Amino acid sequence: MLLAVVGLSAPLLSAGLMGVLSGGGETWAHISGTTLSTYAGSTVVMLVLTGILVLVFAIPAAWLVTMHEFPGRRFLEWLLILPLAAPAYVLAIAYANLLGVAGPVQSGLRDMTGLSARDYWFPDINSLPGLSVILAAALYPYVYLAARAAFTTTSICTLDAARTLGARPRDLLLRVALPAARPAIIAGLSLALMEAAADYGAADYLGVQTLTVGVFRAWSSYGDVGAGARLALILLALAVFLQWLERFDRGSAGSEATSKRWQSLTRARLNGWHGWAAAGFCFALFSLGFGIPVLRLLWIAIDTNAPVASLSGAAVNSILLAAAGASLAFIAGLAVALGARRKTGLSRLARLAASGGYAVPGAVLALGGLIVIGWLGLGLTGHVALLVLIWIYVCRFTVAGAEPMQAALARAPKSMDQAARSLAASPLRRLVRVDLPIAMSGAVVAALILFVEILKELPATLMLRPTGWDTLAVRAYGYASDERVAEATVPCLLITLAGLVPVILLSVRLSRARPGETA
Amino acid sequence: MIEAALSACGVTKKIGATTIVDGVDLNLRPREITALLGPSGAGKSTLLRLLAGLEGLDAGEVTIGGSALSRPGLTVPPEKRQTGLVFQDFALFPHLTALENVRFGLPHLTKADGRALALSWLDRMQLAARSGAYPAELSGGEQQRVAIARALAPQPAAILMDEPFSGLDPALRGGVAALTLAVIRDAGVPALWVTHDPSEAMMLADTLAVMQSGQIVQSGPPETVYRSPIDLAVAQALGPINEIRLTEDAGVALVRPEDLVLDPDGPIGATVTSVQFTGPTWRLLAMADGQNLMIDLPASTLPPASGSAVHLTIRSRS
Numbered sequence: 138m139l140l141a142v143v144g145l146s147a148p149l150l151s152a153g154l155m156g157v158l159s160g161g162g163e164t165w166a167h168i169s170g171t172t173l174s175t176y177a178g179s180t181v182v183m184l185v186l187t188g189i190l191v192l193v194f195a196i197p198a199a200w201l202v203t204m205h206e207f208p209g210r211r212f213l214e215w216l217l218i219l220p221l222a223a224p225a226y227v228l229a230i231a232y233a234n235l236l237g238v239a240g241p242v243q244s245g246l247r248d249m250t251g252l253s254a255r256d257y258w259f260p261d262i263n264s265l266p267g268l269s270v271i272l273a274a275a276l277y278p279y280v281y282l283a284a285r286a287a288f289t290t291t292s293i294c295t296l297d298a299a300r301t302l303g304a305r306p307r308d309l310l311l312r313v314a315l316p317a318a319r320p321a322i323i324a325g326l327s328l329a330l331m332e333a334a335a336d337y338g339a340a341d342y343l344g345v346q347t348l349t350v351g352v353f354r355a356w357s358s359y360g361d362v363g364a365g366a367r368l369a370l371i372l373l374a375l376a377v378f379l380q381w382l383e384r385f386d387r388g389s390a391g392s393e394a395t396s397k398r399w400q401s402l403t404r405a406r407l408n409g410w411h412g413w414a415a416a417g418f419c420f421a422l423f424s425l426g427f428g429i430p431v432l433r434l435l436w437i438a439i440d441t442n443a444p445v446a447s448l449s450g451a452a453v454n455s456i457l458l459a460a461a462g463a464s465l466a467f468i469a470g471l472a473v474a475l476g477a478r479r480k481t482g483l484s485r486l487a488r489l490a491a492s493g494g495y496a497v498p499g500a501v502l503a504l505g506g507l508i509v510i511g512w513l514g515l516g517l518t519g520h521v522a523l524l525v526l527i528w529i530y531v532c533r534f535t536v537a538g539a540e541p542m543q544a545a546l547a548r549a550p551k552s553m554d555q556a557a558r559s560l561a562a563s564p565l566r567r568l569v570r571v572d573l574p575i576a577m578s579g580a581v582v583a584a585l586i587l588f589v590e591i592l593k594e595l596p597a598t599l600m601l602r603p604t605g606w607d608t609l610a611v612r613a614y615g616y617a618s619d620e621r622v623a624e625a626t627v628p629c630l631l632i633t634l635a636g637l638v639p640v641i642l643l644s645v646r647l648s649r650a651r652p653g654e655t656a
Numbered sequence: 657m658i659e660a661a662l663s664a665c666g667v668t669k670k671i672g673a674t675t676i677v678d679g680v681d682l683n684l685r686p687r688e689i690t691a692l693l694g695p696s697g698a699g700k701s702t703l704l705r706l707l708a709g710l711e712g713l714d715a716g717e718v719t720i721g722g723s724a725l726s727r728p729g730l731t732v733p734p735e736k737r738q739t740g741l742v743f744q745d746f747a748l749f750p751h752l753t754a755l756e757n758v759r760f761g762l763p764h765l766t767k768a769d770g771r772a773l774a775l776s777w778l779d780r781m782q783l784a785a786r787s788g789a790y791p792a793e794l795s796g797g798e799q800q801r802v803a804i805a806r807a808l809a810p811q812p813a814a815i816l817m818d819e820p821f822s823g824l825d826p827a828l829r830g831g832v833a834a835l836t837l838a839v840i841r842d843a844g845v846p847a848l849w850v851t852h853d854p855s856e857a858m859m860l861a862d863t864l865a866v867m868q869s870g871q872i873v874q875s876g877p878p879e880t881v882y883r884s885p886i887d888l889a890v891a892q893a894l895g896p897i898n899e900i901r902l903t904e905d906a907g908v909a910l911v912r913p914e915d916l917v918l919d920p921d922g923p924i925g926a927t928v929t930s931v932q933f934t935g936p937t938w939r940l941l942a943m944a945d946g947q948n949l950m951i952d953l954p955a956s957t958l959p960p961a962s963g964s965a966v967h968l969t970i971r972s973r974s
Contacts, residue, residue: 561736
């Protein structure tokens with residue numbers, strides 16, 4: 138457990154420490170004099186815009202599918218989760234191609250109107266608002282899932298009571314369901330914003346200079362780890378704030394379900410154009426986050442007969458790294474989940490270190506890893522680089538693996554542990570015979586989530602991989618940055634395809650979850 | 657099996673400034689089922705947790721056969737004190753079958769012996785046919801019977817049950833409770849049964865202990881506590897009761913509804929205000945000298961009409 142605490146927190150702490158200690162080098166002076174305000178300003182604007190869009194997308198969608206019946210609802214309910222499968226940089230690549238000056242939309246527009254590119258205004262996807270829309274399209278499912286679960290578990294009795302007290306449908310949402318779901322929505326939003334702040338690929342590809350891009354540049358362009366660490370300090374503060382936000386009023390009694398009676402929801406039927414409008418909104422959201430970009434990539438891939446064979450090496454690398462990282466992160470996640478059951482100081486620290494790693498952008502963790510091997514006097518080559526990369530994967534994703542296992546344990550009543558104690562089971566026996574098998578019921582989901590998260594990971598892999606260890610994500614990004622979009626499509630689609638597996642599994646689990654359980 | 661009494665002596669538990677359990681003395685004898693009754697918040701579950709060693713106590717002592725299990729500064733942990741626990745939510749291990757759940761407490765036995773013993777306990781609980789089922793495949797009543805078999809199989813020195821039947825369907829309850837308590841009595845261990853159902857407790861327990869505000873206010877055989885409650889609160893805890901002021905100076909008599917009988921020469925004149933049929937009885941509500949009375953008449957009798965004047969007498973019990 139101590140090992141887990143030290144191992145999980147070292148990159149984060151060393152990046153923080155370096156940021157404080159490094160003083161102001163020349164690079165830092167340069168950055169703070171020129172681009173720091175851009176980095177910070179665009180990050181804040183991006184987070185605010187993304188946050189607003191995520192809420193505007195997710196809450197109506199969740200309310201529509203949980204409380205109403207309309208054409209295609211059962212299918213749309215499920216489609217709306219799919220954007221979780223595609224990383225934001227895949228969306229960025231697809232939309233930049235689709236909406237760029239040379240892309241099919243603008244070309245079509247010019248063909249139809251006979252105008253030339255200078256004669257009209259078209260929203261620029263390579264911009265801060267463009268990035269925000271793409272991030273919101275990719276990340277709204279975090280809030281959608283949280284709100285949907287909260288709306289479903291808001292006791293129907295409570296809503297019925299409100300109805301008998303004369304509340305109109307609009308009041309039900311605004312005065313009963315939303316306040317009750319607020320902690321869940323805020324938690325989902327803070328997760329989405331953590332991901333948005335951590336994004337490197339989409340921002341860099343669209344040319345928006347966020348802090349995460351800045352951290353990466355400080356290292357890649359200036360080779361200055363200290364300056365990167367200084368920038369990372371701001372991101373660390375942001376991560377602390379978002380973590381605090383996620384826990385904010387989570388435990389208060391005001392939003393707990395007060396009635397244990399569960400009834401199947403009677404959904405209000407939306408007839409005529411109301412129903413079609415609801416279906417249209419949900420379908421548009423799915424198309425924005427998944428349908429359109431994936432179809433566009435598929436189209437290019439087929440149209441250009443994009444090469445597949447040259448990717449086999451990258452695919453093998455991806456699978457090897459993801460398997461190694463996922464195995465270790467799984468073990469660490471299991472330790473964290475089992476530890477949380479015991480509530481000792483050390484297990485709390487381990488949990489804190491793990492969630493800290495998840496809240497911090499991969500670029501910052503990679504920087505921390507570089508700092509640690511620098512202190513150890515090692516070079517970033519061969520085996521060392523591979524080990525550091527896998528270590529960073531573990532730091533970043535352990536908590537994602539711990540979560541499903543912890544949820545499985547949380548469903549077991551406290552009295553189960555007491556029953557085991559009264560049957561004279563020692564702590565070790567309780568751990569092995571009771572807690573472990575229960576935690577393992579979340580194991581498949583945990584392992585899959587870990588595998589796919591690592592498969593999608595971009596910035597840390599870009600920074601730390603040794604030569605010859607390009608992954609699918611690195612290839613996709615590299616090709617797209619070199620304007621070889623056709624070649625980027627296949628790795629993008631493969632990553633998205635892999636991402637679909639845990640998402641589908643998750644949706645099956647959600648639909649099976651009994652009301653009152655948090656899936 | 658150790659046949660020894662589980663005793664609490666002056667047991668006290670405080671949370672902050674509030675005293676939850678206040679100087680409780682309780683002696684649980686082998687082969688005897690003690691039902692602990694009382695309103696919510698009386699401290700029943702806390703007392704059970706103190707006896708089980710799930711919590712430490714602030715004063716007093718818990719002993720079994722004279723050796724200390726709990727006193728201030730010492731709490732023999734649950735895993736070392738050989739007390740079986742049964743919970744309202746059953747607390748079965750979801751990943752183990754009924755048989756494996758029962759075998760969980762028998763790790764010292766060989767696989768074959770453990771299996772045989774677990775099966776024999778399941779058989780006593782009339783569950784031998786369900787031994788391979790997982791908890792999710794069992795009904796509530798079956799789950800609770802597995803939980804009881806699991807608690808009894810390791811031959812505990814005592815068994816403690818926290819509202820074990822209140823999660824069950826009313827139709828199943830009586831049967832499961834009767835079977836369970838018969839098996840426990842047969843096992844010869846002291847048993848404490850926390851419940852808030854007085855009629856079930858009176859029917860099935862050997863001793864009643866009534867708890868109020870952290871203290872045990874009366875204990876004894878069910879009939880004694882029912883017939884001779886020490887105060888109105890105890891009387892009310894076991895069922896409806898009339899407070900009848902007979903004369904100016906005689907004080908108040910506590911009379912059960914079934915102990916008021918119609919008698920043309922009876923000393924109490926009353927007017928019937930309502931007549932309700934409950935199945936086994938007619939329940940009359942009547943008014944006598946500004947006092948509300950409740951009277952239960954056997955269903956076989958013809959009840960007086962609502963609004964009629966009646967005379968009542970108090971049935972004497974020697």
